[in-house]
Amino acid sequence: MTEKTPTYTEAMQRLETIVSTLERGGMGLDETLKLYEEGAELLRLCKTELSSAEGRLNELQLDEIEAELQAVEK
Amino acid sequence: MTGRGGVTTGPLPIGQFVQMVKQTVVRDPLFKNQALRGEVTQWKQYPSGHTYFSLRDQDGQMRAVIWKGRCAIDPSIKEGSEVVVLASIDLYVRRGEIQLNVERIEPVSILGELEKTKRLLIEQLTKEGELDRERLVIPAVPKHIAIITGAGSAALSDMQRLIENRWPGLRRTVIGVLVQGPHATEQIVRGLAAARKLSNPEYAKSRGQPPVDLVIVGRGGGSPEDLWSFNLEPVARAIIASTVPVVSAVGHESDILVSDLVADLRASTPSDAVERVVPVLPELHYLLDEYHERLGNASRRQINDNLQRLRTLHARLRVAPMAGLNRAKATLFALSSRMNVSANQNISTQKTRLAQLEASLTAIHPQRVLERGYSMTQTEDGTVLSSVEGIEIGQHIILNFADGSADAEIKNTHENEGEQ
Numbered sequence: 001m002t003e004k005t006p007t008y009t010e011a012m013q014r015l016e017t018i019v020s021t022l023e024r025g026g027m028g029l030d031e032t033l034k035l036y037e038e039g040a041e042l043l044r045l046c047k048t049e050l051s052s053a054e055g056r057l058n059e060l061q062l063d064e065i066e067a068e069l070q071a072v073e074k
Numbered sequence: 075m076t077g078r079g080g081v082t083t084g085p086l087p088i089g090q091f092v093q094m095v096k097q098t099v100v101r102d103p104l105f106k107n108q109a110l111r112g113e114v115t116q117w118k119q120y121p122s123g124h125t126y127f128s129l130r131d132q133d134g135q136m137r138a139v140i141w142k143g144r145c146a147i148d149p150s151i152k153e154g155s156e157v158v159v160l161a162s163i164d165l166y167v168r169r170g171e172i173q174l175n176v177e178r179i180e181p182v183s184i185l186g187e188l189e190k191t192k193r194l195l196i197e198q199l200t201k202e203g204e205l206d207r208e209r210l211v212i213p214a215v216p217k218h219i220a221i222i223t224g225a226g227s228a229a230l231s232d233m234q235r236l237i238e239n240r241w242p243g244l245r246r247t248v249i250g251v252l253v254q255g256p257h258a259t260e261q262i263v264r265g266l267a268a269a270r271k272l273s274n275p276e277y278a279k280s281r282g283q284p285p286v287d288l289v290i291v292g293r294g295g296g297s298p299e300d301l302w303s304f305n306l307e308p309v310a311r312a313i314i315a316s317t318v319p320v321v322s323a324v325g326h327e328s329d330i331l332v333s334d335l336v337a338d339l340r341a342s343t344p345s346d347a348v349e350r351v352v353p354v355l356p357e358l359h360y361l362l363d364e365y366h367e368r369l370g371n372a373s374r375r376q377i378n379d380n381l382q383r384l385r386t387l388h389a390r391l392r393v394a395p396m397a398g399l400n401r402a403k404a405t406l407f408a409l410s411s412r413m414n415v416s417a418n419q420n421i422s423t424q425k426t427r428l429a430q431l432e433a434s435l436t437a438i439h440p441q442r443v444l445e446r447g448y449s450m451t452q453t454e455d456g457t458v459l460s461s462v463e464g465i466e467i468g469q470h471i472i473l474n475f476a477d478g479s480a481d482a483e484i485k486n487t488h489e490n491e492g493e494q
Contacts, residue, residue, distance in 0.1 A: 055245030
């Protein structure tokens with residue numbers, strides 16, 4: 001978890017595991033809080049992912065985008 | 075003649091009727107953008123730039139026109155050429171003649187060649203294992219889609235509308251390219267190269283955008299030749315080389331092209347591509363909200379369970395020391411009373427034994443014996459004599475009594491009989 005940010009799919013899978021583990025019950029307080037925090041963090045991450053997909057809408061001709069990319073190269 | 079729908083009772087002016095026929099005919103989608111095959115006759119290119127001819131085979135024929143600049147015309151086409159055209163029906167009202175408006179024309183010999191190169195390319199790619207290679211994973215949430223297609227095309231506006239419906243404001247970069255004609259292949263390949271650069275984090279950063287993480291390349295349906303660029307090796311190789319997942323979205327359902335075979339995902343149409351890779355945002359939010367709620371509820375229940383357990387433990391803990399203390403007290407009491415009892419018993423036993431010992435001690439004291447009339451005999455050196463054996467005649471002995479002693483001399487000795 002700590003070493004690499006999970007992808008949206010990985011985050012959702014982990015969330016499912018966490019939620020169903022908590023729903024099964026029989027967990028200690030420590031573990032509950034740890035899982036809750038991890039779950040909340042994953043939810044935050046997913047929401048950030050969703051909002052980060054929103055952005056500019058570029059519509060460019062091939063020549064324009066190539067010129068733009070060439071400018072970056074220089 | 076009676077007017078249609080009973081509105082007009084008099085005879086219809088012919089021009090109006092032809093107009094009605096035209097509207098019915100041109101509206102029928104079956105007669106739009108049809109690929110047709112036949113032989114060219116009456117081929118005539120006018121100075122105005124329009125080209126007129128008839129397309130025919132043994133069963134029928136129809137007039138056709140290629141408007142000026144509408145499409146490239148292969149110079150090999152002449153009277154008697156076998157061709158395939160992409161055309162829509164039209165009706166020239168002034169003459170009441172039905173004709174084909176031709177959008178594309180290709181000699182059949184070229185088409186045959188194309189099919190052959192397509193087959194060879196597929197064989198080649200199969201041999202190289204490119205068709206079995208592992209495909210890139212389509213991201214669940216694409217953060218930046220590059221769409222390579224015809225600028226201003228119907229396919230593009232369909233995709234744009236569909237994306238806005240599913241995920242308003244989803245970040246995307248459209249790279250407008252020619253998707254048919256002699257420059258299409260080269261432009262599509264360059265478009266893919268540009269998309270690849272946009273997927274480079276360095277480039278993306280300098281443009282202030284997240285890197286492209288998904289590419290849709292495609293166009294709407296058309297004649298086989300229109301779609302042909304997507305069957306050519308340079309496009310196939312560019313798709314294979316892509317480091318970002320590529321969706322091939324070309325034409326109608328039925329067209330399977332080489333780009334479809336090598337892409338990471340094949341969509342049957344541009345709209346299908348959008349439906350398959352762009353999630354519906356409200357659904358994702360709904361799912362997250364649901365997880366949020368479940369996470370909260372399950373955690374709260376866990377915490378409550380734990381609190382309940384804690385309360386029970388607390389209650390038990392409160393009474394636990396008292397119980398222990400009481401038990402200890404009782405044990406102590408029992409022990410001390412047992413100790414008292416056994417100590418008392420011991421003392422009286424000892425007292426009794428002491429008295430007995432004193433009595434027997436008193437009884438066996440020599441003085442007491444002497445008082446009872448017995449006397450003790452000693453030699454002159456003090457040895458107590460308890461036997462007659464060893465006593466000699468004339469030996470001096472001392473007789474001790476309770477109140478004094480007397481010296482005596484042995485006259486004779488007698489041993490008791492039967493005693494040893």
